[in-house]
Amino acid sequence: MLGFVFLAFIGFVLLLGLRRPYLWVLLYVYIDILAPQRIGFGVIQSLQVSLVAFAAAFGGWLLLDRKQGVTFSFRQALLLVFFAYCFWTTGHADFPAEAGTKWNWVWKALLFAIFLPFTLTTRARIEALGLTMVLAIGTIVIGTGMKVTLGGGGYGNLKFFVNDNSGIYESSTLATVAIALTPLIWWFTRYGTIYRPHWAVTAFAIALIFACLMVPIGTEARTGLLCIAALAVLLLRYTRRRLLFIVGAGVLGLAALPFLPQSYYDRMATIAAPGGDESASTRMAVWEWTLEYVAQNPAGGGFDAYRGNSFTYQMPVREGTGNSTSVEYRKVTDEGRAFHSSLFEVLGEQGYPGFIMWALLHLTGLWQMERVRARWGKRDRAGDNGEDEAWIAPMATALQLATCVYLVGALFQGIAYQPVMLMIIGLQIGLNSYCKRIESAREQDALDSYSGPRGRIKAKRGKADGPADAVTA
Amino acid sequence: MIDYIALSIGHGVLAIALLRLVMRDGLDVDPLLDGLRQAALERRKARVDARRAKRRGARDTKPADPQTQAES
Numbered sequence: 001m002l003g004f005v006f007l008a009f010i011g012f013v014l015l016l017g018l019r020r021p022y023l024w025v026l027l028y029v030y031i032d033i034l035a036p037q038r039i040g041f042g043v044i045q046s047l048q049v050s051l052v053a054f055a056a057a058f059g060g061w062l063l064l065d066r067k068q069g070v071t072f073s074f075r076q077a078l079l080l081v082f083f084a085y086c087f088w089t090t091g092h093a094d095f096p097a098e099a100g101t102k103w104n105w106v107w108k109a110l111l112f113a114i115f116l117p118f119t120l121t122t123r124a125r126i127e128a129l130g131l132t133m134v135l136a137i138g139t140i141v142i143g144t145g146m147k148v149t150l151g152g153g154g155y156g157n158l159k160f161f162v163n164d165n166s167g168i169y170e171s172s173t174l175a176t177v178a179i180a181l182t183p184l185i186w187w188f189t190r191y192g193t194i195y196r197p198h199w200a201v202t203a204f205a206i207a208l209i210f211a212c213l214m215v216p217i218g219t220e221a222r223t224g225l226l227c228i229a230a231l232a233v234l235l236l237r238y239t240r241r242r243l244l245f246i247v248g249a250g251v252l253g254l255a256a257l258p259f260l261p262q263s264y265y266d267r268m269a270t271i272a273a274p275g276g277d278e279s280a281s282t283r284m285a286v287w288e289w290t291l292e293y294v295a296q297n298p299a300g301g302g303f304d305a306y307r308g309n310s311f312t313y314q315m316p317v318r319e320g321t322g323n324s325t326s327v328e329y330r331k332v333t334d335e336g337r338a339f340h341s342s343l344f345e346v347l348g349e350q351g352y353p354g355f356i357m358w359a360l361l362h363l364t365g366l367w368q369m370e371r372v373r374a375r376w377g378k379r380d381r382a383g384d385n386g387e388d389e390a391w392i393a394p395m396a397t398a399l400q401l402a403t404c405v406y407l408v409g410a411l412f413q414g415i416a417y418q419p420v421m422l423m424i425i426g427l428q429i430g431l432n433s434y435c436k437r438i439e440s441a442r443e444q445d446a447l448d449s450y451s452g453p454r455g456r457i458k459a460k461r462g463k464a465d466g467p468a469d470a471v472t473a
Numbered sequence: 474m475i476d477y478i479a480l481s482i483g484h485g486v487l488a489i490a491l492l493r494l495v496m497r498d499g500l501d502v503d504p505l506l507d508g509l510r511q512a513a514l515e516r517r518k519a520r521v522d523a524r525r526a527k528r529r530g531a532r533d534t535k536p537a538d539p540q541t542q543a544e545s
Contacts, residue, residue, distance in 0.1 A: 002480075009484055016495050023491055030487065039480075066501060122503035128494055132487065139483025146475045161476060194490050194497075204486075388505040437506060445513040448520075 003040030010036070010049055014056060021060030025119050026132045028053040028112070032419055033136035033168060039161040054112070061119055069437045070118050075364055075429050082350075082357040083110040086303075089350055093302020102303035106417045113422035120430025123391070124193065129427055130395075131194055133420065134185055138208050140168065141178050145211025148218030158218045168420060171215075175224030176409030177420050178212040179231055183398035185209055191391035220264050223412045230408040234401055281332075283340040283412070285311045290344040300351030310335040342410035358416060362403055365428050369400035372435050392435060399428050 010027065017023040031037070031053045037044050061067070086106060093099030120126050140160060147158060162169045168177060186209065188195065189202045216224020232249055239245045289309045293301065301308070312333045319326050339345040346358045377393035379385045385392075406421050415421070494500055 009488070012488065013491060016491055020495050020500055022500060023494065026491065034483075068502075069506070122499060122501065123505065124494065124497055124499045124503070128490070128500070131490055135483055135487045135490070138486075139479055142482055143476050143479030146479065150475070161480075194493050434503075438509065441506060441509040441513065445509070445516065448513065448517055 003042040003044035006036035006040045006044050007047075007049075010053070014052075017056060017060060021056075021064045022119060022125055022128070024053060024056035024060045025116070026128060028057045029129065029132045029423060030136050032109075032112070032423075033133065034139060035162060035167070035169075038164075050108075054108070057119075058115065061115075065119070066121075067118070069121050069433070071433050071436075073117065073429050073433060075361060075368070075425065076114050076117060078357060078361050078364070079110060079114045079425070082354065082361065083107065083114065085354055085357065086110070086350060089300050089302040089354065091302075092299075094305050095302070095307050098307060099303035099305075105419075106303070109417055109419040109422050112419070113426045116423060116426030117429040117433060120427070120434065123388070123434070126395070126427065126430055126434060127192065127194060127391075129423070129430070130184055131188065131192070133423060133427075134181055134188070134208075137168070137174075137177055137181055137420065138185075138211075140174060141208065141211045141215060144174070144218055145207075145214040148214040168418075170413075171219035172221040172223045172409070172413045173415050173418060175216040175219055175221040176227050176406060176413070176415065177418070178215045179224060179227040180402040180405040180409070180421075180424075182209050182212050182231065183235075183401040184395075185212070187391075187394055187398045191394060217260065217264060220268075222268060223409050225268055226412070227405050227409045231401065231405050234404055238397055281313060281315050282334050282337050285313050285334070286337050286339055287341060287344050290339065290348040294347050294351055298351050300347075300349050300354055303349050305348045306339050306345075307336045309337055311337075339414045341412055342414055342416035345414040346416045361425065362407060365403050365425055366400055368432050369396040369403070369428055372396040372432060373400065376435065389438070392431070395431060399424060399431065403428075 010031070013023055013027040013030075017027065028050070031050050037047065037049050086103065090096075090099045090103040116129070120129065144158065144160065158171065160169045160174070165171075168174055185205050189205045190197060192201065195201045213228065215221070216228060236242055236245065286306065286309060289311060290306075293305070293309075297305075310333070312331055314329045315332045316327050317330050319328065339348060343355070347355045350358070373393050373396040375393075376385065376389065376396070380390055380393055402424050403421075406415075406418075406424070410416065498504075
């Protein structure tokens with residue numbers, strides 16, 4: 001039954017796309033994030049809905065889209081080089097079969113991230129993509145939040161729509177992505193045009209953000225707690241009343257403490273004492289192994305190169321009877337332990353060149369969004385922005401925060417090729433290109449207002465002296 | 474049960490959003506960029522018209538050439 005409902009929804013969007021082909025891009029985003037073919041039963045499991053949606057999205061863009069203002073940016077080129085490099089390392093992987101399995105989904109995520117900015121030519125499209133991502137993640141988060149609020153949850157106990165601990169349905173990944181998207185959710189309460197600012201939209205957004213905050217609590221994902229802390233610290237930069245924000249966050253945190261289960265405290269306590277937990281202890285060992293491995297294999301070992309690791313370490317095991325607790329150090333041998341960090345994941349799998357590309361991809365994103373935020377925020381404060389442009393700086397802030405939170409989460413889990421974050425990169429590129437097109441249109445107009453070649457030289461000089469004049473002209 | 478509620482809410486809100494997008498003209502053509510382009514075109518046209526009018530005005534006020542006057 002559920003499978004048919006999903007198929008009906010997919011059919012509905014495919015039909016709508018006949019009028020607006022861009023909706024097929026959104027359909028692919030929805031399918032890629034939520035994976036309805038893995039939730040439903042019956043026919044939908046045997047259909048390649050993801051492939052159909054991608055073919056429709058790409059074909060629709062190629063044949064029916066206006067493609068006005070489409071550009072190929074530096075970050076897209078970087079993604080393309082990274083894509084080609086990953087393909088090469090897959091061919092030379094230490095574990096070819098396992099590397100091939102991972103490559104099967106990574107190439108689709110990378111290719112879609114390269115393609116996505118081509119379609120983001122209008123404000124409505126940028127917003128629609130953000131909304132689809134928020135609602136697809138939101139669908140998972142709403143269920144999780146309700147379960148946690150009603151008393152469910154616990155490490156490894158919380159059930160999602162899909163319980164195979166992979167992709168977005170891995171608890172730490174979901175926690176990171178959910179927290180990363182909270183600034184974008186709030187953006188919709190102020191600047192949304194698909195759902196205009198309204199008390200109902202604000203109420204829904206508050207409930208959704210609350211559900212997002214419940215994900216790390218319900219799943220007891222330590223990374224999630226770190227992401228919340230990182231987001232709180234980062235928000236200080238954008239908050240006008242910082243003292244009020246600190247006091248409010250403190251009071252809210254203290255008020256939440258009595259409602260948290262003991263198991264949550266126990267799990268979070270291992271953040272400060274990683275030696276007492278196997279998951280945390282092995283990370284250190286894997287990271288050391290990765291550094292040694294990449295020193296010997298600078299070009300990387302291809303996907304799943306971690307399968308070659310093996311190490312023995314001492315781990316304290318506490319045993320208590322009555323009032324006495326004994327600590328015994330036992331030797332633990334681990335083999336094929338995963339990287340547990342995106343930085344080491346990329347370093348081990350793609351070597352130094354891949355790591356530099358991956359890091360550059362995210363750092364340029366942070367820098368790009370900072371530039372957009374600064375430039376359009378300045379215009380906003382100067383009163384130069386109309387209603388049509390007031391949304392740009394806050395959107396850049398939300399996307400910048402998403403990357404920051406993702407990078408914090410990525411320090412402790414292998415989510416380097418996470419499709420949602422690659423979509424965020426696509427969204428950032430799209431926003432940046434859109435801003436450049438506005439600036440370019442204004443500058444062109446300013447240049448045209450001077451007649452003749454002498455005027456053009458004057459205009460160029462004017463631009464060099466003060467670009468704001470050219471932009472506002 | 475909770476899963477069904479969550480799926481219904483998510484899909485319901487998404488379906489309404491997609492319906493609104495289908496009916497929106499700004500999805501394929503950006504109103505701001507289009508407005509800027511239109512305004513630039515109009516200004517360019519106005520400038521050309523003004524220049525032509527200026528040239529025409531200068532020609533009308535220019536005194537007649539003595540040579541052509543003698544020929545006639």
